Amino acid sequence: MILNIEEIMEILPHRYPFLLVDRIIELEPMKRAVGIKNATMNELFFQGHFPGNPVMPGVLLTEAMAQVGGIALLYPEENRGLTPMFTGIDKVRFRHPVKPGNQVRMEVEVVKIKGKMGKVEGKAYVGDKLAVTGEYMFALV
Numbered sequence: 001m002i003l004n005i006e007e008i009m010e011i012l013p014h015r016y017p018f019l020l021v022d023r024i025i026e027l028e029p030m031k032r033a034v035g036i037k038n039a040t041m042n043e044l045f046f047q048g049h050f051p052g053n054p055v056m057p058g059v060l061l062t063e064a065m066a067q068v069g070g071i072a073l074l075y076p077e078e079n080r081g082l083t084p085m086f087t088g089i090d091k092v093r094f095r096h097p098v099k100p101g102n103q104v105r106m107e108v109e110v111v112k113i114k115g116k117m118g119k120v121e122g123k124a125y126v127g128d129k130l131a132v133t134g135e136y137m138f139a140l141v
Contacts, residue, residue: 001027003071011074012067013083017044020064021071021106029075032109035068041100056098061124061132062089069108069120069136082140087117092134102126116140 003011003024012019026034039046039056046054070084098104108122117139124132 003027008071011071011080014067018063019067020060021067024068024071025105027072027075029072030110030113031072032107033068033072035064035071035106035108037064037104037106039098039100039102039104043100046100054100056102056104058092058094058132061094061098061104062092062134062136064104065106065108065122065124065132065134066120066136066138068106069110069122069138072108072110072120073113073118073138073140079140082116085139085141086136087139088137090135090137092132094132096126096129096131098124098126098131104131111135 008021020037021035022038023036024033045057049057104124104126106122106124108120110120112119119135119137121135
């Protein structure tokens with residue numbers, strides 16, 4: 001299943017400048033999702049992080065992956081309108097920088113759900129290079 005930005009905005013509560021997913025290219029609701037973020041020099045964070053050597057902040061990459069997981073979790077009609085909230089972040093590693101002009105492919109799997117709480121694992125790639133990995137715990141409120 002593929003979702004465009006309008007469909008993503010029907011699912012996630014995030015809006016500019018904090019909506020960090022441009023497209024979903026694979027989706028198995030409540031199981032996994034693959035999302036795309038196009039990093040462009042027009043984004044404000046590149047102006048200050050870092051002048052002369054722009055790099056996408058790790059915290060925003062972490063948020064982007066969590067949003068991809070949120071789409072997998074909020075896609076079912078019974079979860080629409082809920083807000084995915086971080087309850088924990090573990091084992092996050094930054095392995096390759098994301099620069100302006102890069103396309104980030106984020107692969108997120110739901111590994112555990114208990115009621116409205118759970119955990120997802122994510123990997124983000126720039127081309128074939130692993131950029132970020134991590135585990136993200138959440139509550140749907």
